[in-house]
Amino acid sequence: MSTADTPQTWDEFMEGVWRQNPVFVMVLGMCPTLAVTVSAINAISMGLATLFVLVCSCGLVSLMRRFTPKEVRIAVYIVIIATFVTAVDYAIQAISLALYEALGAFIQLIVVNCIILGRAEAHAAKNAPMPAMINAAGMGVGFTIGLLALGVVREILGAGTLFGVALFGAGFQPWVIMVLPPGGFFVLGAWLLLFSWWARRRPLKEAAQNV
């Protein structure tokens, strides 16, 4: 099992990063996705925090899957997730108070991120700890990439900076609406449009080559 499954493990990981990307394909965990992506650095921190909670709680859920009675499983998952979120919450507060204030209540709201509960229920509860954690890591990375894609676009358009560094000259007029709430909806909508356009184009192109 341990020797032959390298490609399979890789597949498991990439599943979350690309094919089942939580942000762009499954459209899960929308609240933090839209709320904290006003800048790239916020987006990355949120993604990493979620990644940590996701991997740890999926590992623990998977370890405890034989002792968890079916009737109370959701409650058990929620308590496990809430424990890790509390830890992350205090950790971020200790590391960077500015970041803590920028993310606000959304760190604690990781508890109700549907991606985590969804992964725990759909994957971790049925698999051994190792594959479960790899799958969770893939999802977490996919989520981080999704957040980053939104954060980068919104920061560049809305503030003219990237990671706090000014990109344009002084004459740049920021497109303020992009860092305000409506911008979040518009940018995510635009990304989804782009992906569906791309997904539709590919088969057409292949068909054209075959003819």
Add this chain to the structure above:
Amino acid sequence: MSESAFQIFVNALLANNFVLAMFLGLCPFLGVSGKLDTAFPMGVATTFVMLVASLCAYGLNLLLTAFHLEFLRLISYIVIIASAVQLVEMVLKKYSPALFRALGIYLPLITTNCAVLGVALFQTAREYDFVQSVTFSIGGGAGFTLALVLMASVRERLTLSNVPDLAQGTALSLMLAGILSLSFMGFAGLGG
């Protein structure tokens, strides 16, 4: 905190609408807003859960602060919310089985609705007193219902119109939500 109850209500309802300005509760917002006759009951059910959760969270917070157990706040809030949802589910199942079936999976999912936990967390963070907490939760719930109903009415209209293939589904809903959110920004400053 010297905000009046009315200010808090208007603020939560319009200026800082939970869905359109603070991005809370987007999953049901995108999920159940397809039809008007499920959107409204869903909004009411969520409002009720919010109210119960807010009341319990207020009491619980007093208790936790008294015993210096603040680190248990998140866990206990989520347990309270889960029980409140269970309560609503049982009541609905008994009195309106049709509605119970219509809401389907989205009913238990109120537990993981960030708007509900958001109410509890925000009222703690802002140190609202009892009356403020109650108005905040009712205002937030009403705002959620308003957004849901608006969105559902627009989407019902859209099913009849001719939309480009590419934009069908979530992308279209997101663009719509963006426009709604844009118009809600006109309320900024209303609540003071």
